[in-house]
Amino acid sequence: xxxxxxxxxxxxxxxxxxxxxxxxxxxxxxxxxxxxxxxxxxxxxxxxxxxxxxxxxxxxxxxxxxxxxxxxxxxxxxxxxxxxxxxxxxxxxxxxxxxxxxxxxxxxxxxxxxxxxxxxxxxxxxxxxxxxxxxxxxxxxxxxxxxxxxxxxxxxxxxxxxxxxxxxxxxxxxxxxxxxxxxxxxxxxxxxxxxxxxxxxxxxxxxxxxxxxxxxxxxx
Amino acid sequence: xxxxxxxxxxxxxxxxxxxxxxxxxxxxxxxxxxxxxxxxxxxxxxxxxxxxxxxxxxxxxxxxxxxxxxxxxxxxxxxxxxxxxxxxxxxxxxxxxxxxxxxxxxxxxxxxxxxxxxxxxxxxxxxxxxxxxxxxxxxxxxxxxxxxxxxxxxxxxxxxxxxxxxxxxxxxxxxxxxxxxxxxxxxxxxxxxxxxxxxxxxxxxxxxxxxxxxxxxxxxxxxxxxxxxxxxxxxxxxxxxxxxxxxxxxxxxxxxxxxxxxxxxxxxxxxxxxxxxxxxxxxxxxxxxxxxxxxxxxxxxxxxxxxxxx
Numbered sequence: 001x002x003x004x005x006x007x008x009x010x011x012x013x014x015x016x017x018x019x020x021x022x023x024x025x026x027x028x029x030x031x032x033x034x035x036x037x038x039x040x041x042x043x044x045x046x047x048x049x050x051x052x053x054x055x056x057x058x059x060x061x062x063x064x065x066x067x068x069x070x071x072x073x074x075x076x077x078x079x080x081x082x083x084x085x086x087x088x089x090x091x092x093x094x095x096x097x098x099x100x101x102x103x104x105x106x107x108x109x110x111x112x113x114x115x116x117x118x119x120x121x122x123x124x125x126x127x128x129x130x131x132x133x134x135x136x137x138x139x140x141x142x143x144x145x146x147x148x149x150x151x152x153x154x155x156x157x158x159x160x161x162x163x164x165x166x167x168x169x170x171x172x173x174x175x176x177x178x179x180x181x182x183x184x185x186x187x188x189x190x191x192x193x194x195x196x197x198x199x200x201x202x203x204x205x206x207x208x209x210x211x212x213x214x215x216x217x218x219x220x
Numbered sequence: 221x222x223x224x225x226x227x228x229x230x231x232x233x234x235x236x237x238x239x240x241x242x243x244x245x246x247x248x249x250x251x252x253x254x255x256x257x258x259x260x261x262x263x264x265x266x267x268x269x270x271x272x273x274x275x276x277x278x279x280x281x282x283x284x285x286x287x288x289x290x291x292x293x294x295x296x297x298x299x300x301x302x303x304x305x306x307x308x309x310x311x312x313x314x315x316x317x318x319x320x321x322x323x324x325x326x327x328x329x330x331x332x333x334x335x336x337x338x339x340x341x342x343x344x345x346x347x348x349x350x351x352x353x354x355x356x357x358x359x360x361x362x363x364x365x366x367x368x369x370x371x372x373x374x375x376x377x378x379x380x381x382x383x384x385x386x387x388x389x390x391x392x393x394x395x396x397x398x399x400x401x402x403x404x405x406x407x408x409x410x411x412x413x414x415x416x417x418x419x420x421x422x423x424x425x426x427x428x429x430x431x432x433x434x435x436x437x438x439x440x441x442x443x444x445x446x447x448x449x450x451x452x453x454x455x456x457x458x459x460x461x462x463x464x465x466x467x468x469x470x471x472x473x474x475x476x477x478x479x480x481x482x483x484x485x486x487x488x489x490x491x492x493x494x495x496x497x498x499x500x501x502x503x504x505x506x507x508x509x510x511x512x513x514x515x516x517x518x519x520x521x522x523x524x525x526x527x528x529x530x
Binding site for chain 2: 033034040041042043044045
């Protein structure tokens with residue numbers, strides 16, 4: 001059992017010594033929700049005196065750590081006493097974590113940015129050599145499409161995110177898995193979307209691909 | 221040797237028997253040969269939850285020596301692998317168990333030829349309940365998200381803790397320390413267990429260290445039953461945190477069990493909830509917690525209390 005008097009302010013609030021003021025505030029709120037008067041928990045554990053002592057200590061911790069100059073003085077005190085390592089304060093200085101805006105356009109991982117990423121890859125990369133070579137063939141296989149995709153540097157699940165063609169269909173197309181391919185009508189549309197994403201002549205791709213499939217069917 | 225779980229704490233109606241019965245069924249389903257022991261002495265009702273109308277034999281047959289082995293009074297239930305040792309056949313005064321009988325029961329439970337033993341305890345913090353709880357390999361405290369229940373469970377936790385502190389002090393012949401401490405306080409009034417530990421630490425740091433080391437071996441689990449949607453979902457974690465901060469023992473929060481109106485129906489129908497309503501949030505929660513209990517099984521092989529060594 002750790003008596004709250006024996007803990008330093010950082011331990012009391014359970015935050016690293018280089019925590020930002022935002023983190024201090026959050027930690028303070030969460031610790032308060034345990035010990036405050038109308039919390040369900042503190043009633044059961046502590047007498048009023050014990051709780052008030054802990055609460056006073058929490059207030060003290062918060063008011064010190066939230067004030068820049070007071071915190072610096074307190075850090076100096078702790079460092080002098082050898083309780084905390086001065087290097088922790090310096091080295092670990094992270095960019096302060098501010099509140100996250102509700103609607104951020106710079107948000108990563110969202111659909112918008114992924115779409116933009118795929119688009120810019122296709123825009124920037126010069127892959128005419130590979131695509132011309134593929135289009136010049138009479139038979140276009142899924143392997144060709146896969147080769148092109150990998151050449152540009154796009155993952156198959158990114159194609160899914162952008163085109164919304166299901167992963168099952170995409171893998172079936174790329175591996176020429178005749179049995180799992182959708183019906184021709186749908187397949188044509190999927191191929192069209194795939195081809196247009198890479199700025200290929202969709203008519204040629206569809207024609208070449210279907211012919212290749214027909215050949216595979218005959219061979220079976 | 222069987223792995224023994226004790227379920228206790230919380231006021232009456234917090235769901236100790238309900239949890240014991242359903243965990244038992246889930247363990248049995250996993251292929252563990254399981255026995256439930258109803259040690260809610262004087263208030264036995266576990267058989268009813270399991271759909272058994274009358275139990276002919278039980279703990280009393282063992283205590284009055286009509287059978288020599290406790291496993292002989294384990295009756296099978298409708299669920300394969302699940303057995304019950306009831307105490308419904310005991311006298312109405314069984315609540316006030318003699319010390320020798322208590323020790324006999326604890327030893328007999330440790331010898332039971334099952335994979336898993338689940339002990340269902342009654343409410344309150346009498347020595348019998350505390351000692352049964354401490355004799356298990358794993359003690360599980362149950363509470364519901366109400367101030368009354370939390371207060372009740374925390375008092376039970378403190379009582380268990382104090383009981384263990386006293387056992388350790390006695391075992392290492394520290395009893396003079398205890399007497400000294402008891403002499404300081406007003407007659408008959410037992411101090412908070414936290415105080416006693418602190419006092420020992422200050423008065424005799426070496427013994428204090430030993431005490432701390434022994435207390436660190438304690439590993440308790442917490443389960444929040446009858447969890448309702450609008451309640452702070454971190455309540456269990458917060459209690460775990462406070463316990464770990466203010467006791468020397470280790471506490472682990474196993475999870476919330478969702479509240480379900482239909483629990484009442486399953487009790488009326490005398491069927492186990494996990495069998496009657498297997499695809500409900502509550503059953504999923506029960507399954508998750510029971511899996512957590514089994515997952516931890518290998519970690520703490522020794523029993524908690526002094527009875528563990530036997």
